[in-house]
Amino acid sequence: MQLVAVGLNHTTAPVALRERLAFGPDQIGQAVQAARQWFARIEPRGNDESAILSTCNRTEMYAASEVPNALDAAAHFLADFHKVNPSELRPHLYLLPQHEAVRHAFRVASGLDSMVLGEPQILGQMKDAVRVAEEYGGLGTYLHQLFQRSFSVAKEVRSTTEIGAASVSxxxxxxxxxxxxxxxxxxxxxxxxxxxxxxxxxxxxxxxxxxxxxxxxxxxxxxxxxxxxxxxxxxxxxxxxxxxxxxxxxxxxxxxxxxxxxxxxxxxxxxxxxxxxxxxxxxxxxxxxxxxxxxxxxxxxxxxxxxxxxxxxxGIESRRAAVAQAEAIIETRVQSFMHWVDDRAVVPLIRDLHDTSEALRLHELERARKLLARGEDPEAVLEALSRGLTAKFLHGPQQALHHAKGDERARLASLLPQLFRGRR
Structure with a gap:
């Protein structure tokens, strides 16, 4: 799943172009649904998420998608929805993948990307955008987590720095x-x-x-x-x-x-x-x-x-120290979020391992119960149960190591001790 942010703002595009790409309040819900359909046409098996933020200073789409080139897909969606020539729009767009998209969301929520540094209104506008996206089915696990952490980061930045103290609205x-x-x-x-x-x-x-x-x-x-x-x-x-x-x-x-x-x-x-x-x-x-x-x-x-x-x-010069402090907070929170994203990527693998292990366990347990029902010595049954579980758990890794060659065998040899090093 790829996290992306695509859009333009007051630093990348003149107001004449921003107004052409702006979404009216009554358009955003429809656009969220249209964006998901746009991604689904490219990758029907995906479970895509989308949210749209549109203010006087910016139009942005945040998405979580399994489409191979989600950035291009999002950029073309914005152009298509507003009937703007993609070649005219592209020079003014920022296309941010993964951690860059996360960092951008955190900076926007904290007021660091605003025309008025530290202004608080953008946070409310972002919350409204999230509410609409959720209402129209645009939020899933990834974007929900992204925005909740964005709001948390914004609160931390505003409460621990002077970023908004001298803000001129x-x-x-x-x-x-x-x-x-x-x-x-x-x-x-x-x-x-x-x-x-x-x-x-x-x-x-x-x-x-x-x-x-x-x-x-x-x-x-x-x-x-x-x-x-x-x-x-x-x-x-x-x-x-x-x-x-x-x-x-x-x-x-x-x-x-x-x-x-x-x-x-x-x-x-x-x-x-x-x-x-x-x-x-x-x-x-x-x-x-x-x-x-x-x-x-x-x-x-x-x-x-x-x-x-x-x-x-x-007044921006006097706030440089506060900006540096805020950026440091954001960078730490970006790393934390990306660690969560990486963990999410291995969830299916962990689930498969649990399912496979559980099937092996139940099979050996059933054998042990049958032996006990026949009157076999409990001590011998327990010994057989433990040996059977060990043999089945090690069968896959042993076969992989046996069939691997060259660099692959060396890589497996270095990984297996870490994977099977448990507590005694």
Missing amino acids: MAAAAVRLAERIFDTIREQHVLFIGAGEMIELCATHFGAQLPKSVTVANRTMERGEALARRFDGRAIRLADLPNELHKFDIVVSCTASSLPLIGLGLVERAIKARRHKPMFMVDLAVPRDIEAEVGRLNDVFLYTVDDLGKVVQS
Whole structure:
């Protein structure tokens, strides 16, 4: 069984490609099932496992498969599912086998592979991905163990290092950028589009600056109203954006929409209605909520998730010691996990040895019982039983040694004493 991780992230691919490879929340379960079917067509006798992690910064597939070239199979699945040319996708993919896949999973869960070093949100996103994979039949022994250990490693890293102590979140970075555009956020009207975890975090950071007003636009009014109430704001429907957008100085968007919610024409009309008063816009969604062409407008300051990532890198130097400590923890846990994987590989062999030994034992025991039933001396029966067991257990190794030649015989001769060295 091969463990693999295949995907792309903010360091290997631009947002334009990441959004093409992103899975919507309603697609992931279907994709997990499709991935298993994809592997099964290549190796029908396999018992493949798969899980998919898709965030604004990464799309990754983790798999445990008996397919001979599982890495290529996984890469082609991602391309096929999203109808992307494999040759276009391949230069941006990382293809990680066995221990490299395990190390990557541990680093992702611990926040070491994030755009914001040490950020905690990825752990929750990973747990959600695992929950969906389990619900749709994607998890088996290998991936279940991989992810449970990933969560354990993440907890150890966060509790024993300072990896997240100085973490600057995307939300905090957005506030810092807004403060470069406006003298004070207290005088600005802020619109949040969406009501998910990232928007909640952004609303908390901007809310701490006491803006003039807070509005939440969401597809579901009930959820939008619940978030708006926390900041003494109001909620509107997404359908109201064409009539409302011009009222806002700051717009932060992060939804799961597969298509842009805010187009160039809509923003042009809003800027005209604002009499060209500047508008600060942050698009944290992948795929993007705001058309990229909006960034070319003179009075609009549009930042994507990648732009904010550059801002948050400024504190990375001070965390090098924490990173080194975290990497050391991860490396130790990788070795432990791979030892478990190696042990799993010999489980069938050990089971066969037990079954064979048990059959031999029962056969000799039955002979001994028959001898005792005929009135044979118990001491002689026990002697015969022990000799019979010894002879049968040694028959296979003796035959193998007898028929082996050259290097093979030398190898067996060195191994057999270790295999039969028991406690006395």
